[in-house]
Amino acid sequence: MESIGLNMGNWEMSGTLSAILFIAANAYYPARVIARNNVSTIVDSSLFFENYLKIHIILNLLGVLVALFHGHFADENNIILQISLLLTLGLTVNGWLMYYSIPEGDERREPVIQLQRVMFIAWILVLIIGHSTL
Ligand code: HEM
Secondary structure: OHHHOOOOOOOHHHHHHHHHHHHHHHOHHHHHHHHHHOOOOOOOOHHHHHHHHHHHHHHHHHHHHHHHHHHHHOOOOOHHHHHHHHHHHHHHHHHHHHHHOOOOOOOOHHHHHHHHHHHHHHHHHHHHHHHHOO
16 A cells, blocks of 8 residues: 555545545536537436436545545645635535435525535635645
8 A cells, every 4th residue: 555655644645536536526517517508419418417416426425525534634724725625515515405305396406506506616716726825
């Protein structure tokens, strides 16, 4: 394990790992936008997105765990990165709400999905700014 840099003491790996998990999980979002704008070429994408949503959830939950580990063991920190961690938890709770509590077609879903999009953009900005000011 040591030779490939995967020992538990090497927390630096956890930042890269959580980034890879989040990127794979949230490519869901641009993929959905592309599909929405290309209905003529993608005839039945609903099954694909049903499956990708499960991947989105599993990889995001793993990403959150690794990110918590990463934040806990990092030896530098700042308020902006603490805000990013709060946004990560907010995205998780809001995603959970959409999946388990608000069925498709329910009018309460629209504000929740809009909030998710806004938090998502803010999360990316805050992550970049927070890391670049370390
Ligand atoms: C850090 C964690 C997460 C991030 C960054 C994230 C990000 C996003 C984004 C950007 C969207 C908007 C997609 C769109 O507009 O079509 C979305 C949708 C969604 N997310 Fe997540 N999410 C996270 C965690 C979760 C979790 C933990 C769950 C469920 C347990 C979840 C379930 C959903 C559902 C059900 C949707 C709506 C899908 C749809 O109707 O197309 N998300 N998420």
